[in-house]
Amino acid sequence: xxxxxxxxxxxxxxxxxxxxxxxxxxDLRKVFRTTAMTAFSDSPGAVYPALRRLEKDGLIGGAVExxxxxxxxxxxxxxxxxRAALVAFLKRPxxxxxxxxxxxxxxxxxxxxxxxxxxxxxxxxxxxxxxxTEGYLRELEAQLAGTDAGFPFTGRAALEHGVDVYRTTARWxxxxxxxxxxxxxxxxxxx
Amino acid sequence: xxxxxxxxxxxxxxxxxxxxxxxxxxDLRKVFRTTAMTAFSDSPGAVYPALRRLEKDGLIGGAVExxxxxxxxxxxxxxxxxRAALVAFLKRPxxxxxxxxxxxxxxxxxxxxxxxxxxxxxxxxxxxxxxxTEGYLRELEAQLAGTDAGFPFTGRAALEHGVDVYRTTARWxxxxxxxxxxxxxxxxxxx
DNA sequence: CGATACATGTAACCGGTTACATGATTTT
DNA sequence: AAAATCATGTAACCGGTTACATGTATCG
Numbered sequence: 001x002x003x004x005x006x007x008x009x010x011x012x013x014x015x016x017x018x019x020x021x022x023x024x025x026x027d028l029r030k031v032f033r034t035t036a037m038t039a040f041s042d043s044p045g046a047v048y049p050a051l052r053r054l055e056k057d058g059l060i061g062g063a064v065e066x067x068x069x070x071x072x073x074x075x076x077x078x079x080x081x082x083r084a085a086l087v088a089f090l091k092r093p094x095x096x097x098x099x100x101x102x103x104x105x106x107x108x109x110x111x112x113x114x115x116x117x118x119x120x121x122x123x124x125x126x127x128x129x130x131x132x133t134e135g136y137l138r139e140l141e142a143q144l145a146g147t148d149a150g151f152p153f154t155g156r157a158a159l160e161h162g163v164d165v166y167r168t169t170a171r172w173x174x175x176x177x178x179x180x181x182x183x184x185x186x187x188x189x190x191x
Numbered sequence: 192x193x194x195x196x197x198x199x200x201x202x203x204x205x206x207x208x209x210x211x212x213x214x215x216x217x218d219l220r221k222v223f224r225t226t227a228m229t230a231f232s233d234s235p236g237a238v239y240p241a242l243r244r245l246e247k248d249g250l251i252g253g254a255v256e257x258x259x260x261x262x263x264x265x266x267x268x269x270x271x272x273x274r275a276a277l278v279a280f281l282k283r284p285x286x287x288x289x290x291x292x293x294x295x296x297x298x299x300x301x302x303x304x305x306x307x308x309x310x311x312x313x314x315x316x317x318x319x320x321x322x323x324t325e326g327y328l329r330e331l332e333a334q335l336a337g338t339d340a341g342f343p344f345t346g347r348a349a350l351e352h353g354v355d356v357y358r359t360t361a362r363w364x365x366x367x368x369x370x371x372x373x374x375x376x377x378x379x380x381x382x
Numbered sequence: 383c384g385a386t387a388c389a390t391g392t393a394a395c396c397g398g399t400t401a402c403a404t405g406a407t408t409t410t
Numbered sequence: 411a412a413a414a415t416c417a418t419g420t421a422a423c424c425g426g427t428t429a430c431a432t433g434t435a436t437c438g
Contacts, residue, residue: 046397073417153371157367168356216389217389236428262434
């Protein structure tokens, strides 16, 4: 038994994209090749097996389009279970572990939250993410301060890059939180 | 035949660390568990096989310490070939691909450059890295500008995070470049 | 004397990479 | 007619994860 059904960022990305638009494997590959989602492999050896796993787990279903032509395609969309699994996954609490070791997964989850989870969940997601990122940032800064003599210039600079990136992420979370509140509150708020 | 001998960031990290200090597998695990190098697995199932691969490829050699005690340890250090392979790897040209898909590897290479490669190489590494990062940043910004209606708020925000991070990396490269030049030039310069 | 740290391994499993394979359709 | 794009797959290989296994040494 797989630990959970969304076994990788790729599976999460696919399920999320299929929730937005029904797509074929080829369509997904094109998204991964041509958009900002280049972190994901567009190789058939990654995409098609991932689709089969999701289908086997009952999270997506594929229907053959253009059945009688010579170039049919299987277009996938999430099942009810799939949509539920995605929502449950998006709602998982944000941990320090996520911030330190799974930043990409965290951002991916956030990217798909629009429309799938309520605003409160999104807000508290960002709040926790900001807090945990700031906490880890302080750890890193302390470590950087504790380092000095004997440490080569380039090593120290590489560490500084890490600090810069986490600081950027913390600020992004705070800024997005503010933007989100403005986006929701003013008059009635949009879905 | 493996594509190249440094088959993963973990192998690179290990070879680099062993170039700084002779260490055992357990020592390496401790480094990965307790320092900022938490991106690397401290699990024995990752570290010991990686050490064996590096040894098999003749890049490192292990000597048994405390032979006659009941708790001996194998302490590793790079061979001449290993040191040469590391330097060659560090000197590989920086590509757009590296910037887009292997930022971590790039930073890791930079971290180990101190003392192993000459200042010119380090400087041009940073220059290329800055240029390619800025180039990709412009691509991303164009993509972000081209997106708007229909795109959910959270999706757009996630994209903005990516832009923020690349901008941070570009600035880091420029700042570090300036710092490096100051670090080298003023009077005689240090090794 | 129990818990924690030291110290090194193995094995099943898993997802991604790389490369191979096949064929139709559209564009130039 | 050639090249690019559409469209879907398979298979060998690889490194990392997770869990298991074993035993010593030190600290409280």
